[in-house]
Amino acid sequence: MAKMVVVRFWTPVQGFFYVTPNGLAPKGDIYCTHDKLTDKVSDDVDAELIDKTNLTPDLAHLVRCAALCNMSSIYQRDEKDVVIEDDKKVPELDNEDTESDDWIASGAPTEVALQVFAHKFGMGKPDLENSGWELLAEYQFDSTIKRMTTICLDKNTGLIYAFTKGAAERVIQLCSNMSTEADRAPVLENVNVLAAKGLRVMAMSYRKLDLPSDVTAEELQQGSRDDIERDLTFLAICGIYDPPRKESRQAVREAHRAGISVHMLTGDHEITATAIAKEINILNKNLSDADLKRLVMTGTAFDAMTDETIDALADLPLVVARCSPETKVKMIQASARRNNIAAMTGDGVNDSPSLRIADVGISMGKNGSDVAKQASDIILTDDNFATIIRAIAEGRRIYQNMQRFLLYYWILLFSLAIVVLVCLAIRDPAGRSAAPMSTLQMIYIYIAITPPAGSLSTQPASKTVMKEPPRPPTESIFNREIIMDTVAYSLGVTIVCLVAFLVPLYTIGDGVGGVNCDSDYVAGACDSFYRGRASLLVSFTLSSLVVMVHCRSYRNCEWNAAGIRETLRSKTFVGTFIFDIVTLVLFIYIPAVAIQGFRMMAITWEWGLDMGLVLFIILYGEVFKWAKRTFLKPMDSGAVDFDNEDGDSNSIKSG
Template sequence: MGKKVVNVEPETPFHTFTVDQVADHYKTNTLEGLSSAEASERLKQYGLNELKGDGGVKWYKVLWRQVANALVVVLLIATALAFATKDWAEGGVILFVIVMNAAIGFWQEFNAEQTMEALRNMSSPTSKVIRDETRTTIPNNQAVPGDIMIFEDGDVIGADCRLFEVFNLETDEALLTGESLPVQKNLDQIETAEQPLGDRLNMVYSSTTVVKGRAKGIVTSTGMDTQIGKIATTLMSVDANETTPLQRRLNRMAYFVFAAAIVLVIVVFGVHNFVYSNEAAIYSISVAIAIIPEGLVAVVTLTMAFGVRRMAEVKALVRRLSSLESLGAVTNICSDKTGTLTQSKMVAVRMWLPSDGFYRVSGTGFVPEGEIFRQGETIKGSSEFAEVEKKVPTGSGSDHFLRALQAASLCNMAELRRTLHPEEHGEWSAIGDPTEIALQVLAYKAGLAKPDLIEQGFKLVAEFPFDSTVKRMSVLYQGLPNESSSGDHFIFMKGATERVLPCCQFWRDGDVERSLVGEKGTERETFEDMINEKMSALAEKGLRVLTLAYRKFDCPAGVDLIHGLDRDEVESNMVFLGLVGIYDPPRAESRPAVLRCYNAGIRVHMLTGDHPSTAAAIAKEVSIIPEDIVVKGNPLVMTASEFDAMTDEEVDKLQELPRVVARCSPNTKVKMIAALHRRNLFCAMTGDGVNDSPSLKAANVGIAMGQSGSDVAKQASDIVLTDDNFATIVEAVAEGRRMFANIQKFVQHLMSANVAEIVVLIIGLAFEDSDGNAIFPMSPVEILFLNMITSSPPAMGLGLEPPSESNMQEPPRSAKQGLFSFEVIMDTFIYGLAMGILSFANYSIILFGFHADKVLAGGCNANFSEGCTPIFKARATSYATLTFLILVHAQNCRALRSSGWTRKAIRSLFENRMLWISLVVGVILVFPVIYIPVVNQTVFKHTSITYEWGFVILATFLFIGFAELYKFIKRKTMKPLVVRANAELEMDRMRTYMTNDSALGTVRNNVRTTVPNKDEK
């Protein structure tokens, strides 16, 4: 009988159709999937698998942001006033500046937005599908109807799918249905088309998450045709252009500047007795222009864009701009161990079986090449491994040994693959959890590879996946068939020792299974003491210890072996097999990165699921804790059960929070973050699993793993590490500090120039011409040129400054510290006053010293005449002086206190190409502006100068001398900026804390009253 083909409309619910009907409808094959060519055609037909309304960067929105701010509004008002007074030159220049500023800002911000969009796409969810008969990973927006999609624990489901294969699959559909509990899925066909969404158990939906298990499904709907697409308006309402704390501070500064401009305009009109005239209006324009840092928007945009790009270069993808600012304030980093501090290339190097003793395993990495050696007896009471050993041939060994390796091989979802190159040399790769990969490699070395066992007849029946709450995994297999039956059923289990041992009622002694519940009643306690002793021997060498167990399983009559099994019942009466010690070597860069953190005043915490001894051993290797401290009873090394059992009050009384928390659960991470926040500390937290989402959101900076992290963790994070490397976190912190320091530098530079211009203009109100009008010390165009052409490029160069030598040798700045610290504000006004006074002094000397005998002609603010020569020469001198001082001041701003004019400082200037080129160009541009006819007199309202250059050079050297003296006084009188933390001093401080009786007492008392000691040996 042929398959029934049903023609359905896209709106028809696919849960009412069989798997074959859905496959026929989309002309797909559940084993082979679509071909790449067919997928490309369907992508054209159905479009990208994404929601409308998230259409990337909108150019008109970016352009609007360039003109819709207080600074541009003031310039537009100034333009209108200039044109109203028929001052066409000034009005035209101001309008040109507005257009140029908008163009520069638009170009920079548009590129920055495109960069951010690209980074968001890079960190967006991916989907695993079968294409061209091969399992592959594609960007989620490339999925099409008919694709065969694969889901695993922690994945975000990329499209609506009809399931056709499930293993204990549970999904979180709260986003769609509001149901808080996970939904268990099955393959049963549903007859009712109007079935509520939450009861369509054979379907999974886009944007929901896999809580447990794994499955395969046929994609039925993508993009706006999905269930989530029907509520796309709600989901896409989040503003992608969030306002960061830095932007809010800059906005407040803009409002302050706007208010100050209004006050100064009132002052100008007050001096003119509040009588409106063209002179008063133009002078008001000049003052308003002088106080506004017109280039600030463009400079901030450039700095932020450069920060994002720089972070991408060091393999950190920024998902939220606010995290760039937050990184500079981080005081504590809470890091995972596996894959972050270590290489995530776990290797099984030791094994212990009760009947055989210790085994040693050679070989490294994913390559299943190595040998297994059975070691001689160890000295009683010693934790040292014996030197005498005997090689175990591949495929042989005791029955106990082979059963233990069967458990390691079959209770395992990892896959090893060998790719053949043209030269026929095989290269091994692995897919799966690093721990499972290590066990699978061990099984390959023993000749018990999972593919071989399955080929011999082992058949997977049911799976109870690893869960962070139970910390174990078990599988039900139908065993090897024999002449009398199709094969017995076996339960194989692996997991953390303290979670597997309670499930065991027997232990394997050679071919005999001995009970742990004997006549004396002490067998279990004696056995557990022995296990803990062996486990500690492995853990103290930095090995992660896993326990293997199994049992024969008598299938209950009438029970569905796939869906009808109770986990607690299945995982009982197990037979203990042995221990496996897995080593994950630390990354070479982890130790230097941790020491760099200590030098920067940042404390590092390791939160891991490993045994305390294992965690402590790795922590010692990477210098999180001193190498010479004792782990047992150490308040710096706790288990999650110890830490979680403490009340908030007890935690707050601890002088130091633990540096290592072992057997850590997701709730423990959240509790650690809360404890840090109560101490007013600023923390970064790493995570990779679904359950890490709460801690990533609770942390000041959530950092997800790009390689091993789940899609849920990535979406909850602020930053995604593409290399899962702890050293990258430290680089990101350094970049955050560099960016904040540079913003302070260029804001101080721009505002100092504005203060200098205001000083010149306000003092200039005191001098009048023959018509009784105030004489302009600088024209509006001169001021605009200083702000946009002279000052802005060096400010951009300051925004691109490389990190200072002390960047990671200073304590973290306070999270509440804004851009304008007391010192920055003081510097801004002092430097501004100095530049303004020197510039006005030169103006006064030329005007009244060398032309005192001449009458100050009227009308010189608008037009040139022979009588205006003294005023125009004085104005040119003042302009040239302020130009040189602003350029020189850029070198001062590179450091708050250290000298800017030593040989080393000048040499380092040339490392910042943007800065030194802008300084050279700024100097060169002074001359055409002063000497080109028409441009100088008509536009800038000044004329050429000769001997006046001597006063310009003198003022420049006086300012340099003043700046050096001012910095010298600050170095002598103010608290040092750099507090050079030392890693050894930090280690000594931890050693001192370890011997603190009160600290030890708090922890020990807590352990005695809440946690059985034997559980954490």
């Protein structure tokens, strides 16, 4: 993901503050804009530049809370390339911001943003530790109570402080200076104001503990967390901007086109989650309040619903805010009951249960925890949602190419089988069946059709591959389209082969004139039979190349100008065509090879017949595709049209 950064914060005493964003680089000014929330500082904004060396006590505690209630670290690249914690390498965060290329970070992105914020005041964790602050104990973030706390000693004064950060609605309940509704109302109101800007909102607080300075970490850990996290003093709410990757919005649009429903389950505030979902196209910006209420809910509300109530919903909510690990599991289970295939992405330890039970668990390779990686089926090495969509497209391409490959073989093998069966009726004067192809011809055909089949297996994805609805998981590879194509093209190739064989057989002669022509050539008596075999071999071999081109697309025209250009750019097609023509000429016109080996002989006017039959199979295939385009349901009928920027239906079922 892109770099999170603190861009706003609000305190009860001074109001809003604007923080100049600069990626990971701990540089930038801080302005107090009082009661005005601004996106930038300009001449028409009443902004007071904050003197970082002369902070008010509350601001100083806020910065200490951001730095010390924090397990992340940032370093200049030339100082330390890899951060080592507890003898384990912590992956550095992906840096896409050229202004912060000199800095690397380790830890959760939210905490990194707060650590950078503290460094901008010259009060990052290393600075505070060097000036006498010491971390004594930590209560890790708990997704159930949505907060974390650290206990720190100020060696200069001997005082011990608890610093707590977390979800605003949870933290203010523990603050003594937020004991009444009148106290809490402006905080919650401004939480909504920041959240509406798409910012992640974090509440910061502290408490001075009445503990001796020589208290040990073991004694603190043995105490009650609830006893520490009480009577806190509320400091501020911080707005953290989590910029989506520039390709995320387009990736979501492509997912919708492909019939894939994208759901966002997040720990963010409901308003923040809604704003982000609209920004990246999970939600339509023009949804009515009623639709928003239906498609957006909190984890608490979702968890309170019974399975029967969830199953009765027209659609599963697209956004679930303030959700817990149990919420994600419940969503996966609800999706499974609707017979959907669910892919779950996650990076934290808390995501591991849902990653485990999802049909496809996808963990983050750069910033994901080891537990999440072990619980997942796939590790996403670049932590990029768009890569998942590209992987889906690639999976569909591979599946389509498998179908094309098999379809090509089935068409040719079925048509050959039909030709052989039909020709069982052709007898020589002794009453023996005369096979339309010799053994060596069959071997040659197998060799000739193999390169085109291989070419079909490596074709690029069709233009509609991500506009088609997901196929049902129970659907066989022998779907209706494949069966129709197999029957239709096999019939066409069969007609070509029978005409190519029977016309010379009964035009030059009156059927098979010699006895046992398969093993003994009798001049004159076997000529029509041998020329029919040669004509059949030519027409079938060239028709196999035509069928290969037809198989590139189930319904699109391939024998137009664009299709022919693409065909001529195919090295496999051109190479196979040259190979076929050269070998056919050699094998047909070298008498010893033709008569004694392939049991066929040179042809003349039959070339014209074969070329006409090749033209027939070209037209036959294009007419068949036209009929499918005209009379059958479009293959991309399950897609959603997103040509309009806000054209999100939000009613797509995942498949």
